[in-house]
Amino acid sequence: MSAIELGQPASGDTATEDSLRAAPEGPRTGTAAVPTLPAGTTLTKKDFSSDQEVRWCPGCGDYAILAAIQGFLPELGLKRENIVFVSGIGCSSRFPYYLDTYGMHSIHGRAPAIATGLAATREDLSVWVVTGDGDALSIGGNHLIHALRRNVNLKILLFNNEIYGLTKGQYSPTSRVGQVTKSSPLGSLDKPFNPVSLALGAEASFVARTMDSDRAHLTAVLRAAAQHRGSALVEIYQNCPIFNDGVFDVLKDRTQAEARILQLTDGEQVAAGEQVVVRDDQGVMTVVPRSEADPGRIVVHDVSAEDPSAAFALSRLDSPDLAHVPMGIFRNVSRTTYDDALREQIASARTGEITDADIDALLAGRDTWQVSEATRA
Numbered sequence: 001m002s003a004i005e006l007g008q009p010a011s012g013d014t015a016t017e018d019s020l021r022a023a024p025e026g027p028r029t030g031t032a033a034v035p036t037l038p039a040g041t042t043l044t045k046k047d048f049s050s051d052q053e054v055r056w057c058p059g060c061g062d063y064a065i066l067a068a069i070q071g072f073l074p075e076l077g078l079k080r081e082n083i084v085f086v087s088g089i090g091c092s093s094r095f096p097y098y099l100d101t102y103g104m105h106s107i108h109g110r111a112p113a114i115a116t117g118l119a120a121t122r123e124d125l126s127v128w129v130v131t132g133d134g135d136a137l138s139i140g141g142n143h144l145i146h147a148l149r150r151n152v153n154l155k156i157l158l159f160n161n162e163i164y165g166l167t168k169g170q171y172s173p174t175s176r177v178g179q180v181t182k183s184s185p186l187g188s189l190d191k192p193f194n195p196v197s198l199a200l201g202a203e204a205s206f207v208a209r210t211m212d213s214d215r216a217h218l219t220a221v222l223r224a225a226a227q228h229r230g231s232a233l234v235e236i237y238q239n240c241p242i243f244n245d246g247v248f249d250v251l252k253d254r255t256q257a258e259a260r261i262l263q264l265t266d267g268e269q270v271a272a273g274e275q276v277v278v279r280d281d282q283g284v285m286t287v288v289p290r291s292e293a294d295p296g297r298i299v300v301h302d303v304s305a306e307d308p309s310a311a312f313a314l315s316r317l318d319s320p321d322l323a324h325v326p327m328g329i330f331r332n333v334s335r336t337t338y339d340d341a342l343r344e345q346i347a348s349a350r351t352g353e354i355t356d357a358d359i360d361a362l363l364a365g366r367d368t369w370q371v372s373e374a375t376r377a
């Protein structure tokens, strides 16, 4: 795959949001407040590898993702003690054990909530979430969409293997219709979530898709996500050779991939081999042979478009048989983050408008109750 071009994020702030912005001079990067290593000091992949025995099955796609992340983290130039990986529950969620950073193997589906607390209170941390399709989209669906909606400065890596791996192969919210698993012996009836569409629907400011086996592409997406200030949702197609082997094979086979992967490169036409994406007057996008396309209707990707409609339309080009799959960064726009706004609000509350006496009055005020034995009965 070709390298990913990053667009300049557009500003989506209203006047009110502008007043809450912590850095009025312009968009800041995702790691702007995170301490960097002393000049002349660099870390290596080895520095980010822990001494824990890796317990994934042989051939699991998680190994490739781990290697890519361990290889990428040194380039951030941050102190290891200022990097945190929070996970939920699942095979993918074992990730924090294997990285030599701070980390928490937390509660099923709740990693975004825990990470939100960290990001809100510790601007000096680079906060990452690792989650699976089950963890993020079943039990954790609620937490995921609210983290994205709030635009908390978190990088959420969603390992999508379209199956519950850890619990030995039940269908998940991304399993395909008709998929036979241990919990759907006659075929899954559920229409799967498209994680990219879901994230865009939740107004995520950064949304991307990449693949475990394409290290260069994965690293480029991680780089852009780390730079982004706000929530970043990165869907990573990941092979589970034990319970759902080969579901993305057609995208990994070079002879087939070129005609199937719609490359998303900012400022360039969206195309896969000899096919291009065109948009009609209603904004609906379709894939057609280049020879049949009206040149004026060929879609040129605009990663920083304020309106998410085009990114959403691109996400709808996914086909269940993987005939067409857009890959890369769908959206990268700048808007006020929840954590920056919260810090600003707390700082302004401390300027004297609200005093300790006000807090005391609130605590001792009339809106409190005493529960007596008589009331309990």
Ligand SMILES: Cc1ncc(C[n+]2csc(CCOP(=O)(O)OP(=O)(O)O)c2C)c(N)n1
Pocket (backbone or CB within 6 Å): 089, 090, 091, 092, 093, 108, 131, 132, 133, 134, 135, 136, 139, 159, 161, 163, 164, 165, 166, 167, 172
């Ligand atoms: C409250 C609760 N419900 C259910 C489970 C069982 N459980 C553990 S991991 C998991 C799903 C994991 O799937 P996914 O997030 O896709 O991760 P993978 O193992 O595929 O990486 C489930 C249902 C649990 N541990 N706790």
Ligand code: SF4
Pocket (backbone or CB within 6 Å): 055, 056, 057, 059, 060, 061, 062, 091, 092, 161, 165, 166, 239, 240, 241, 242, 243
């Ligand atoms: S069950 Fe699947 S996802 Fe889990 S470690 Fe094994 S190969 Fe990986």
Ligand SMILES: [Mg+2]
Pocket (backbone or CB within 6 Å): 090, 132, 133, 134, 159, 160, 161, 162, 163, 164, 165, 172
């Ligand atoms: Mg899974």
